[in-house]
Structure formats: structure tokens, C-alpha cells
Amino acid sequence: METLTNLALGFEQVLTVQALLICLLGVTLGTFIGVLPGIGALTTISLCLPLTFHLDPLMGLIMLAGIFYGSQYGGSTASILLNVPGTAPAAVTCLDGYPLTKQGRAGVALFVTTIGSFIGGSFAIVLLILFAPMLANVAISFSAADYFSIMLLALTAASTLGVGSPLKGLAMVVFGLALGLVGTDINSGQFRFTFGVPALADGINLVALAMGLFGVAEILNTLVTGALPRLESTRITLRSMLPTKEDWQDFRGSCARGSLVGSFLGMLPGTGPTIAAFISYAIEKKVSRTPEKFGHGSIAGVTGPETANNASVQAAFIPTLTLGVPGDAIMAVMIGGLLIHGVTPGPQLISDNPQLFWGVVASFWIGNVMLLILNLPLIGLWVKLLSIPYKVLFPAILFLISIGVYSVNNSTFDVLLTFGFGLLGFWFTRRGFPSAPLLLGFVLGPLIEENFRRALLLSDGNLATFVERPVSLGFLLITLALLVAAGLSKHLLARKNRAQ
Amino acid sequence: MNEKLLSLLPPFALLCIGLGSAWVGSGYDIGTLTAMGPGFLPVVLGLCLAFLAALLLWLEKPADVSPLPLRPIACVSAGIVAWVVLADTAGFFPAGLAQVLLSSLALPGQKWVTVAIIAVVLNAAAYALFVMMLGLPLPAFGN
Amino acid sequence: MKRRNLVLSLPMLAVLQACGGNGESSASAGSGEGFPSRPFRIIVPFGAGGLADVTIRLAGEHLSVATGQPVVIENRPGAGGVAATTTMLSAAPDGYTLIVLTNGTTIAETQFADLPYDITADLRPVSALAWFDLVLMTSPDSGVTSLQDLLTKAATRPGGLRIATINPGSTQHLSAELFKSKAGVAGTVISYRTTPDVLGALLRGEVDLAIEAYTALKGAIDSGQAVPLAVTGEARNPALPEVPTVAEAGVADYVVTGWNAVYTNAGTPDEVVARLNEEIAKVTALPEIQQRFAELGVEARSSTPDEIHQRLLADIEKWRDVMVAANLAGQ
Numbered sequence: 001m002e003t004l005t006n007l008a009l010g011f012e013q014v015l016t017v018q019a020l021l022i023c024l025l026g027v028t029l030g031t032f033i034g035v036l037p038g039i040g041a042l043t044t045i046s047l048c049l050p051l052t053f054h055l056d057p058l059m060g061l062i063m064l065a066g067i068f069y070g071s072q073y074g075g076s077t078a079s080i081l082l083n084v085p086g087t088a089p090a091a092v093t094c095l096d097g098y099p100l101t102k103q104g105r106a107g108v109a110l111f112v113t114t115i116g117s118f119i120g121g122s123f124a125i126v127l128l129i130l131f132a133p134m135l136a137n138v139a140i141s142f143s144a145a146d147y148f149s150i151m152l153l154a155l156t157a158a159s160t161l162g163v164g165s166p167l168k169g170l171a172m173v174v175f176g177l178a179l180g181l182v183g184t185d186i187n188s189g190q191f192r193f194t195f196g197v198p199a200l201a202d203g204i205n206l207v208a209l210a211m212g213l214f215g216v217a218e219i220l221n222t223l224v225t226g227a228l229p230r231l232e233s234t235r236i237t238l239r240s241m242l243p244t245k246e247d248w249q250d251f252r253g254s255c256a257r258g259s260l261v262g263s264f265l266g267m268l269p270g271t272g273p274t275i276a277a278f279i280s281y282a283i284e285k286k287v288s289r290t291p292e293k294f295g296h297g298s299i300a301g302v303t304g305p306e307t308a309n310n311a312s313v314q315a316a317f318i319p320t321l322t323l324g325v326p327g328d329a330i331m332a333v334m335i336g337g338l339l340i341h342g343v344t345p346g347p348q349l350i351s352d353n354p355q356l357f358w359g360v361v362a363s364f365w366i367g368n369v370m371l372l373i374l375n376l377p378l379i380g381l382w383v384k385l386l387s388i389p390y391k392v393l394f395p396a397i398l399f400l401i402s403i404g405v406y407s408v409n410n411s412t413f414d415v416l417l418t419f420g421f422g423l424l425g426f427w428f429t430r431r432g433f434p435s436a437p438l439l440l441g442f443v444l445g446p447l448i449e450e451n452f453r454r455a456l457l458l459s460d461g462n463l464a465t466f467v468e469r470p471v472s473l474g475f476l477l478i479t480l481a482l483l484v485a486a487g488l489s490k491h492l493l494a495r496k497n498r499a500q
Numbered sequence: 501m502n503e504k505l506l507s508l509l510p511p512f513a514l515l516c517i518g519l520g521s522a523w524v525g526s527g528y529d530i531g532t533l534t535a536m537g538p539g540f541l542p543v544v545l546g547l548c549l550a551f552l553a554a555l556l557l558w559l560e561k562p563a564d565v566s567p568l569p570l571r572p573i574a575c576v577s578a579g580i581v582a583w584v585v586l587a588d589t590a591g592f593f594p595a596g597l598a599q600v601l602l603s604s605l606a607l608p609g610q611k612w613v614t615v616a617i618i619a620v621v622l623n624a625a626a627y628a629l630f631v632m633m634l635g636l637p638l639p640a641f642g643n
Numbered sequence: 644m645k646r647r648n649l650v651l652s653l654p655m656l657a658v659l660q661a662c663g664g665n666g667e668s669s670a671s672a673g674s675g676e677g678f679p680s681r682p683f684r685i686i687v688p689f690g691a692g693g694l695a696d697v698t699i700r701l702a703g704e705h706l707s708v709a710t711g712q713p714v715v716i717e718n719r720p721g722a723g724g725v726a727a728t729t730t731m732l733s734a735a736p737d738g739y740t741l742i743v744l745t746n747g748t749t750i751a752e753t754q755f756a757d758l759p760y761d762i763t764a765d766l767r768p769v770s771a772l773a774w775f776d777l778v779l780m781t782s783p784d785s786g787v788t789s790l791q792d793l794l795t796k797a798a799t800r801p802g803g804l805r806i807a808t809i810n811p812g813s814t815q816h817l818s819a820e821l822f823k824s825k826a827g828v829a830g831t832v833i834s835y836r837t838t839p840d841v842l843g844a845l846l847r848g849e850v851d852l853a854i855e856a857y858t859a860l861k862g863a864i865d866s867g868q869a870v871p872l873a874v875t876g877e878a879r880n881p882a883l884p885e886v887p888t889v890a891e892a893g894v895a896d897y898v899v900t901g902w903n904a905v906y907t908n909a910g911t912p913d914e915v916v917a918r919l920n921e922e923i924a925k926v927t928a929l930p931e932i933q934q935r936f937a938e939l940g941v942e943a944r945s946s947t948p949d950e951i952h953q954r955l956l957a958d959i960e961k962w963r964d965v966m967v968a969a970n971l972a973g974q
Binding site for chain 1: 507509510511514517518521524525528529533534535536537538541542545546548549552553555556559568569572573576577579580581583584587588595596599600601603604606607609610614615618619622623626630634635636637638
Binding site for chain 3: 046049050053140141143144184185186187188189196198199201202269270323324325326329332333336339340342344345346347348349409410411450454457458460
């Protein structure tokens with residue numbers, strides 16, 4: 001009952017013309033910069049932050065939050081249509097989204113990602129409304145050892161990510177882990193592999209890596225093979241967008257799992273939508289009855305990650321708003337925006353500033369509904385993009401990648417890096433070395449190392465810390481079970497083959 | 501023959517990167533498993549990578565690689581490098597126009613009037629969004 | 644992560660000029676004839692939303708009103724402020740481009756072996772802007788209520804004191820190293836990636852002590868998530884009048900004060916620097932700025948160019964010693 005009263009208070013704050021317009025502005029801008037390769041939510045929010053200084057804190061937060069979750073809706077569009085991810089988490093969507101487009105099912109793919117995004121976001125909002133303070137306390141209780149075990153599980157589960165030679169996939173994971181080492185070692189302050197380049201002291205830019213490996217590499221590949229996508233841009237009827245009965249079956253399960261996985265990882269400070277998308281993909285492939293379809297246009301391989309990344313960004317608000325502990329860098333920028341208004345996020349925010357808290361929560365609902373209404377009609381428009389001749393399209397994409405990557409750090413070095421990774425990804429992919437495991441290793445590696453070393457510092461060098469903490473022990477056991485199961489199935493397969 | 505060797509380039513590159521990582525990493529403090537220094541993982545991961553790459557080199561059969569058309573790669577490269585160089589020295593528009601025009605050369609049979617119009621419209625739109633709306637610090641012309 | 648924006652929009656400026664309320668006409672009688680006649684650009688070596696960013700934005704807004712010129716804030720974050728300083732040095736030495744230097748700048752001098760510039764010679768000081776101290780805090784569950792308690796307790800534990808701070812090479816991290824040596828206590832400084840991670844460590848009770856700027860953890864302190872034991876400034880923090888300084892709490896000779904200062908190019912004319920210094924002094928003295936800064940746990944105070952430069956030079960030495968002792972120098 002109290003929750004309803006609170007929600008009513010929230011809606012009272014945001015059902016004004018100004019609030020609705022600001023929310024619409026935020027989510028529209030978010031969708032748009034999500035679609036554009038390179039420029040993402042973090043950049044846009046940093047750029048827009050000063051604009052909000054002259055707004056009421058609630059309005060400012062509504063707009064910035066709208067950009068954040070709006071960008072997750074847009075991020076997958078270019079992944080699906082062109083194999084060029086709009087944002088780093090959307091790189092996962094390339095794996096199955098683009099094959100769907102090649103099968104002429106782009107409309108369906110965009111439809112399920114939009115619906116999945118909405119469900120994932122809504123699920124996390126419900127959690128935020130009902131259980132925020134409790135969940136935030138659970139999330140914050142995870143310590144370094146727990147993080148290490150969770151990330152180890154993620155790495156193990158996702159080792160099956162690629163298509164083709166497992167050995168090549170594994171080599172790329174290790175290569176990714178090694179690339180993640182570049183920059184300042186967080187435990188000791190040592191610069192590693194920076195070779196005197198100050199731009200590398202903060203590590204390799206994730207956006208540059210993702211845009212190079214997926215965007216630039218894909219364009220080079222298309223140009224070189226001459227297999228220019230010539231997709232019939234037939235009329236986009238509602239029917240051609242609607243999933244089949246089988247699609248719905250895939251969709252339901254993956255959506256539920258994606259919502260759970262995304263919400264869980266989103267709540268944990270330090271893990272963002274990219275990790276959520278990867279892990280969701282790995283889970284979908286593991287539980288699927290048709291794992292062989294993954295990488296060749298599986299609906300679950302698109303909806304799972306897309307649901308997860310939306311749930312994750314929405315769930316990131318749980319620790320941010322209830323404890324003042326932002327889940328990631330974007331949340332930290334938003335908190336900066338509140339600070340300048342003299343609003344300090346923390347445990348007392350809900351009681352001291354109920355209009356702000358519940359107003360923002362209410363705006364999430366409104367924003368997600370707006371995004372649904374905005375994105376469904378856009379599907380037809382996006383698919384029409386494919387009717388633009390490729391020779392016109394690709395220079396434009398390359399240009400947008402340059403400026404988008406530049407905008408992250410105002411760094412031309414990052415643009416060069418993107419190009420380098422583009423050449424690398426192009427050549428490696430041709431030889432059957434998949435790019436996705438590299439990206440995964442890169443994202444998880446620093447977290448695994450950092451938390452392993454921190455856990456041992458905290459336990460005075462006692463390895464037992466990893467099995468003494470129940471959460472850590474639980475995740476380690478699951479990891480072990482996964483490895484045993486993989487070994488067993490290989491063994492059984494070998495026996496079956498011998499028997500034949 | 502050269503092309504066959506070229507097909508072994510990825511595992512060979514990984515082998516070099518692995519060994520390089522281990523070598524550079526050994527220059528940092530290595531520590532022990534329970535008290536890792538910053539050099540521990542570079543060495544361990546480097547050796548793992550080198551081992552996997554060596555295995556791949558051994559297993560991988562040098563395959564025939566059909567000669568790659570160099571034109572698209574050269575044009576795309578020239579476009580990006582031009583953007584990088586010009587963005588720092590000549591400003592937003594020279595960089596953007598140069599990139600669109602140069603990369604357009606990657607495919608034969610471009611209609612140059614169309615390309616020029618697209619380059620200008622695209623640059624103007626991007627300038628409005630990135631520089632005027634979002635305030636990206638890149639001057640239109642000049643440094 | 645950076646952007647540039649007009650702190651004061653052009654229409655607002657037009658209104659101000661129409662009201663005759665801008666400083667340009669009144670000041671042109673003094674030194675620096677005709678200055679300023681175009682917008683200022685202030686480069687901040689951090690991302691939006693941080694302490695340095697927030698303070699310069701507040702000050703920039705008033706600087707804009709006082710001078711009648713828009714003030715554009717440009718964030719150029721990145722390792723050691725290299726990107727920001729390089730941008731600064733590529734601007735003309737006319738006083739229209741300014742840069743915010745901080746305590747962190749003095750650390751970067753030692754941290755980065757070969758910087759492509761010499762900040763002590765290539766830049767010219769204008770004025771200090773803000774001063775702040777750090778807070779030593781513990782978790783309410785620790786049962787510790789004073790710094791002496793904490794030190795006594797740490798002495799009995801084999802691993803010694805565990806201190807959480809943000810990343811290595813930060814002011815917080817070096818302050819922790821300095822604290823260990825001044826207090827003569829054994830222990831480990833455990834680095835976390837962000838301030839919220841530091842707070843998390845404190846909430847979980849996995850560390851004995853966290854050192855962080857008051858602003859960053861104001862919410863946690865106000866709500867009792869973190870218990871302040873001492874402040875690192877020379878005097879008590881007005882926002883925490885009950886909390887002693889580290890020296891009062893019994894650790895002699897330990898003072899850490901962070902600062903933000905405005906610098907410009909070395910070749911900038913004297914009269915332009917003098918005029919800028921005068922304007923910043925006026926802005927920091929404004930009651931509104933004093934109050935807004937105080938809410939952030941920061942003291943707004945200007946200085947002469949020489950004062951802040953001496954401070955910068957002294958801090959370079961101070962942190963170099965700490966870094967050499969903690970084996971963090973010159974990579």
C-alpha cells in the first residue's frame with residue numbers, strides 16, 4: 001500500500017508537460033546516440049551534464065537517465081542491420097543479430113530486441129520499486145573474493161562463445177585477458193605495457209576495441225570479399241516483423257533469464273551491461289536445445305543479451321539511489337550532477353527527498369513506454385536503411401566510427417587504435433579466430449585480476465578466503481560443475497563415436 | 501608460398517605477443533601466487549598465449565589464400581589516417597570530408613557528385629550533432 | 644568524456660550587457676586594457692561531475708557574470724592531466740585559455756617519468772581557487788571512536804592497519820602512505836577503483852580505515868555509514884566541527900590539504916594575469932560562492948600567483964618523497 005502511495009507521489013512529479021518533454025528528449029537522444037557507432041551513453045551524459053545544472057535536479061536526472069537506458073534500446077540496431085555495434089554491449093548482439101538480417105529477418109530481430117529491452121527494463125524497475133534497499137545491501141555485501149568467483153564463472157561459461165575451433169576461441173580469450181592488462185595496475189600503480197604512451201596509462205579504450213573488432217573489421221571484410229549486402233528492401237509489413245510461434249518460444253525463456261541475469265549483474269557495482277550481455281549469451285547457448293543455431297541467427301541469442309543489458313542499466317540505479325554507491329561510471333557522473341544541486345545521494349535520499357526518488361522511478365516507467373512506442377515504428381525505417389547502396393553507406397559508417405570513438409576521450413590516438421584493431425579483427429576473423437572471446441577476455445580480465453589480488457590482500461595471503469565465503473564458494477562450485485559437465489559430455493560423445 | 505605463410509600470420513602474431521608479454525612482464529615485480537605483483541599475470545598469460553599459439557601453428561595447415569584485393573584496405577586505411585591527421589591539425593570539416601572521399605575510393609564505380617553531396621551533408625549533420633549540440637571540442641576549421 | 648559548453652548562454656549574456664551589469668566597461672580603466680573581449684576557455688583535467696569540475700563550474704559562472712564574457716569549461720580527463728596540459732599549451736598565451744591544476748598535478752610530476760612539458764616553467768600561476776582536506780573514517784561496526792583507538796587496535800593485529808583509498812598515485816593513496824609513516828604503524832593500503840568502492844569496503848568492514856575527500860563521502864558521513872575520526876587539514880573542517888585534526892588526534896606533523904588552482908600559459912602578459920587574479924579573488928570572496936563551496940566541504944580562497952606556485956613546488960617535493968619511500972616513483 002505504501003508503495004502505491006509512493007508511486008502516486010512519483011507520478012505526480014513527472015506527469016507534467018515539462019517532465020514528459022524532458023523524458024522524451026532524453027530517451028530520443030539516447031536511442032539516437034545508441035544507434036550511432038562509438039558515441040555512447042557515458043560520453044553523451046558527460047556532454048549533457050552541464051545542461052542539467054540549470055534544471056531542477058529531478059528534471060536533470062530524468063533526462064540523463066533517459067539517455068542512459070535509451071541508448072541500450074538503440075545500441076543493437078546497427079549490430080543487427082550492419083554488424084556494426086552502436087555501443088560496446090551491443091557487440092554481443094552482432095553474433096546472432098546480423099545472421100538474422102542476412103536471412104531477411106532483420107524486422108523480426110529488431111522487434112524482439114525492442115520487446116525484450118522493454119521487458120528487461122521493466123523487470124528491473126519492479127525490483128527497484130519493491131526491494132531496492134534490501135537488494136542494495138545484498139549487492140554491497142559482495143566482497144573481492146565473491147567478485148573473483150563470479151567473474152571466473154562468467155569466463156568459464158563464456159568460453160563456448162565462439163563458433164568453430166575451441167582452441168582458437170581459447171587463444172583469443174587469453175589474448176583479450178592480456179590486452180586487459182595494458183594500463184595502470186590498480187593494485188600497485190605500476191604502468192604495464194604503456195611503452196611511455198600517456199594515452200595508454202588508463203588502459204585500452206573499450207569502445208575503440210569493440211568498434212575496431214566489429215565495425216571496421218566487418219566493413220573491410222565486406223569490401224574485400226565483395227559480398228556487398230544486397231538485401232531486398234521489400235515493403236515492411238507488420239507481418240514480416242512479427243516473430244513466428246517458434247520465435248516466441250525461444251523469446252519467452254531467454255527474456256526471463258536475461259531479466260534475471262541482467263538485474264543481478266546490474267546491481268553489483270563494477271559490472272556493467274557489457275558483461276551482462278556476454279553472460280546472458282553464454283547462458284542461452286548452454287540451456288538451448290539448439291545450441292548449433294547460435295552464431296547463425298538464433299532468436300534467443302539476440303533477446304537474451306538485449307534483455308540483460310537493459311535490465312542491467314535499470315538495476316544499476318538500485319545501489320546508486322538507495323546507498324549512494326553508483327553501479328558504474330555513468331551512475332557516478334549522474335551523482336556528480338546531483339551534487340552540484342546540493343543533493344547528496346545516500347541512504348537518506350529516499351526519506352529526505354521522496355519526490356526525487358519516486359519521481360525518477362516513475363520516469364523510468366514512462367521513459368520505457370516511450371521507448372517502446374518510439375522504437376516499434378522506427379523498425380520499418382531502420383530496415384529501409386538497408387536499401388541504401390552499400391557503397392554510399394560504408395564511408396558514412398567509417399566516418400561516424402571515427403568521430404564517435406574520438407568523442408569518448410577526445411583522442412585521435414583512440415581512433416588510430418580502432419583502425420589497428422579493425423585490421424587485426426579482419427585478418428584474424430578470416431583465419432577463423434573469433435573476435436567475441438577477445439572482447440570478453442578484455443572486459444573480464446581486469447576484474448578477475450584486481451579482485452583476486454585484493455581478496456588475498458584482505459585475507460593476508462590466505463587462499464582459503466575463496467572457499468570460506470559462502471557466495472564465493474557457491475560460484476566456484478558451479479564453475480567446477482560446469483567444467484565437469486563439459487568434460488563428461490565430451491567423454492560420452494567420444495564413447496558414442498567409438499561405439500558407432 | 502608467401503601467401504601460405506601469410507595464412508599462418510595470426511597464430512604467429514599471437515606467439516610473438518605472448519612471448520613479448522612474458523618478457524616485458526618479467527621486468528615488473530612478479531611476486532607469488534598469494535601475493536601477486538604487477539608482473540605475475542603478464543608472465544603467466546603471456547606464456548599461456550604463446551603455448552596456445554604454438555599449438556595452433558603446429559596444427560594449422562597453411563592454406564591457400566586467394567590474393568586479397570588491396571584497394572579497399574588501402575582506401576579505408578587512408579581514410580582513417582587522414583581523419584586522424586586532419587582532425588588534429590585542420591579541423592572537423594577537412595578531416596571528415598577527406599575521410600568520406602578517400603574511403604569512397606574503396607569501391608569502383610562511385611558517382612562522384614553523389615559522393616560529394618553525401619560527404620557534405622553527413623559532415624554538416626555530424627557537426628551539428630557532435631559539436632554544436634553536444635559541444636565536442638573540435639573546431640570546424642583550423643586547429 | 645569531455646565537452647565544452649557555455650556556462651552562461653549567449654542570450655543571458657546579452658541581457659546582462661543590456662543591463663550594463665558586466666565588468667568589461669568598469670574594468671577597462673584599469674590594467675589590461677580591453678581585456679577580456681572574448682570568451683574564456685577553462686580546461687579541466689577530469690571528467691564532468693568530480694570535485695574539481697563542480698567547483699570550477701560554480702566559479703566559472705560567476706567569473707562570467709563579473710567579466711561579461713562567457714566561460715567555456717572543457718573536460719579533458721586522462722592519465723596525469725597530460726591531455727589537458729597539452730591542450731593548454733597549444734593555446735595562445737593571451738589569458739583566454741586557463742587550466743585547473745590540482746594536487747594531483749604535483750603527483751603526476753613524479754609518477755610520469757618523462758612528461759612532454761615542464762609545468763613549473765611552461766605554465767604561469769594565476770590564483771588558487773579551492774582548498775579541501777581529507778577525512779579519515781572508519782565503519783560504525785568497528786567500535787572504534789578515536790584515531791588513538793584505531794592505532795592501538797592495529798598494533799595488535801598481525802597484518803597491521805588496512806586502509807582503503809582510490810587508485811594508486813591518487814592524493815588519497817599517498818596520504819595513506821604518509822599517514823602510515825607519520826603514525827609509525829605497519830599496514831597495507833588497499834586500492835579500489837572508485838570512491839563508491841572505497842565506501843563499499845568500509846560498509847563491509849573489510850578495512851579499518853578509509854581516506855577520502857569530505858565531499859565525496861558526505862552522504863555516507865551524514866547518514867552514519869562512515870564515522871569520521873580525523874580530518875587532514877591544518878584546522879578543523881567547519882562542516883565537521885566535532886572531528887579533530889590528525890595532529891590534534893595525536894599524530895604529529897601530518898597535514899594534507901588538497902587544492903585547485905588556475906594556471907595559464909607562461910607567456911601571458913603580466914597585466915592580464917593580474918586582472919585574472921583580481922577577478923578570481925572577487926569571485927571566491929562572493930558570499931554565494933563561499934556558501935556553495937562550503938556545502939561541498941571545500942573552502943573558497945584565492946591567493947597571489949606566487950603563493951600558489953610556491954605551494955605547487957613544495958607539494959611536488961612532498962609527494963616525491965612519499966612516492967620514493969613507498970616505491971611508487973618514476974615509471
